[in-house]
Amino acid sequence: MLISGLKRAAGIIPLAVWSLFVAACSQEAATPQAAEPVSERVAALIEDAREEGSVTVYSSLPVPIMNDVAAAFREKYGIDIEIWRGGSEEILQRAVAEARAGRHMVDVVESAAPEVEAIAREELLANVTSPVFAELMPGSYVEGRPWINSRLIVFVAAYNTNEIASTDAPTRFEDLLDAKWNGRLTVEANDFGWLKGMADELGEEQALSLLRNIVTTNGVNVRDGHGLITNMLASGEVPFTFTQYYEQAAHARDEGAPIEVAFLDPVIALPTGLGIMRNAPHPDAAMLFMEFYLTDAQGILAGYDYIGSNVTRQVLPEGMNPVVVEMSDYLDEYEKWHNLHREIFAARR
Numbered sequence: 001m002l003i004s005g006l007k008r009a010a011g012i013i014p015l016a017v018w019s020l021f022v023a024a025c026s027q028e029a030a031t032p033q034a035a036e037p038v039s040e041r042v043a044a045l046i047e048d049a050r051e052e053g054s055v056t057v058y059s060s061l062p063v064p065i066m067n068d069v070a071a072a073f074r075e076k077y078g079i080d081i082e083i084w085r086g087g088s089e090e091i092l093q094r095a096v097a098e099a100r101a102g103r104h105m106v107d108v109v110e111s112a113a114p115e116v117e118a119i120a121r122e123e124l125l126a127n128v129t130s131p132v133f134a135e136l137m138p139g140s141y142v143e144g145r146p147w148i149n150s151r152l153i154v155f156v157a158a159y160n161t162n163e164i165a166s167t168d169a170p171t172r173f174e175d176l177l178d179a180k181w182n183g184r185l186t187v188e189a190n191d192f193g194w195l196k197g198m199a200d201e202l203g204e205e206q207a208l209s210l211l212r213n214i215v216t217t218n219g220v221n222v223r224d225g226h227g228l229i230t231n232m233l234a235s236g237e238v239p240f241t242f243t244q245y246y247e248q249a250a251h252a253r254d255e256g257a258p259i260e261v262a263f264l265d266p267v268i269a270l271p272t273g274l275g276i277m278r279n280a281p282h283p284d285a286a287m288l289f290m291e292f293y294l295t296d297a298q299g300i301l302a303g304y305d306y307i308g309s310n311v312t313r314q315v316l317p318e319g320m321n322p323v324v325v326e327m328s329d330y331l332d333e334y335e336k337w338h339n340l341h342r343e344i345f346a347a348r349r
Contacts, residue, residue, distance in 0.1 A: 041131075042291075046077060048284035054080040055285035058091045060111040065304050069297045076296065079285055088112040092119060095277070099124050104279040107286035110293070113327045114193065114334075116147045116273025121331070125275040126283075132291045132310075139324060140271070140309045150274035150293060152307040154322050155194045155242075157262040158230075158249035163239040169262045176214045176242065185214070186221040186241040187345050188229060192337040194243055195344075197268035197325035211344050222346050233259050246320070250305035269307070269322035 038046070049055070059066050063085050070081045084106075086094065092115040098105050099122070109116060109125075119125060125146035133141040133148065140149035159169060163184075170176055176185065198207040214220075223229050223238070230248045232238035234257040242264060253259045274293060276286045298308035302315040307322065316322075330337070 045284055045288055049077065049079055049282070049288040052079075052282040052285045054082065055107045055282050055289050056082045056084070056105060057108045057110060057289065058084050058086065058095060058106050059109075060086065060088045060091060062304075065300065065306075068300050068303075069293065072296060072300060073289060073292050076292070077288065079288070081289065088115040091115060095119050095124065096122055099277075099279070104277070104281050106277055107280040107282050108274070108276055108289055110150060110274045111272065112153065113147070113149070113271045113273040114330055116275055117327060117331055120146050120273075120275065124278055126278045126280070128276055128287060128290070130287070130291055130294075132294045135312045136294065136309045137311055137314075137324070139326075145328075147273040147275035148290070148294070149271035149309045149324070151272045151298075151301055151309055152269040152322055152324065153272060154246040154267060154269045154307055154320065155191065155197075156244055156246045156249060156267065156320075157240065157242040157264050158233055158244040158259055159240040159262065160233050160236045160238070161258045161260050163236050166260060169260070170264060171262065173210060173214070173242070173264050175264075177217055179218070181240070182218040184239045185218055186223055186229060186232075186238045187243045188226055188241070189222045189224040189346065190341075191243045192334065192341050193270045193325055193327075193330060194268050195341045196330060196333070196337045197270070197323060198266070200325060201266040201268070201323050208340065208344065215344060220345055230257075230259075233257070246307070247305040250317075254305065263319045263321075267320055267322045269324050271309070271324055271327060 057066070061069075063083075066083045066085060070083050073079065073081050084094075088111040091109055091111045095106060095109055096119065109119060116125075127144065127146045137149065157170065168180070195211075198211070201207070202210070221238070223232065226245045226248055229238055229241055229244060230252050233241065233244075233249070234252055236258075244261075246261060249259055249261050253261070274290060276283065276290060280286045294310055295313065298310045298313040301308050302313070307316065308314050
């Protein structure tokens, strides 16, 4: 391996520097087993990643999806990949605990942006660059921020089609002030980032006033967990919700559940963070996986109704125009949005 001696001598070198060093010093790059031609840089990266032999990823995506991603990565590059699936808070806790104990087990983390940002604030992520970043949505890559927006968590309205006709479905949040929605509204209990997005887009005073009026006029049921709400939508126990994850509602619909989605303006989306650990045991394989995830894997995500951040491969349903929430100050304001959400919804249900 071209840079193995440097790694041993100097410890952890930023991945961007590794890639530049390999590209500059490699005289003869191995040809990867891939369908499309690759650049000298990518060929060198593949060669070094194969020498490392494997990559470990912590992700909050459902297991079947990450299994498909892992299988495609193995098939394309012949590199083993180990997936550990956990909730976003579990990934944060595990990554930080392992690092503090000096146990560098994970190469890549992929989860909700607030938790990945928290990992970054522990100075556990490496700053990396890639030509692939030019294909991403604006704001997906921010210079100096060591994580990338890899996919969107899109909040939509969803309803049971046996309970609500499509002609009666609302098109604006203001429509939920109509008395016909009395007793029929449900929200998820912990969508604090969504509330911040509503305030950012509509203006805080206007957004909070609108939501308070909706709850005061027609009430709201509060349920803990988007998966639970999806199941209750399918059974008809929940007729309508306006803070559901698009991919969950759309996938259930595609599987035959009596569920449809509606895009109430504004459609709020939270970014998902993808980052490489500063002390990644397999840094080249980690970089190769990051680029794979932001390109080839975007189609796998789309097959499960997820919205990827790569605009050259993005599949947006008609009528969806998501507004991505700025997350740079979310952790600092977490208590504010937590308390406001509780005051508006939980305290009034």
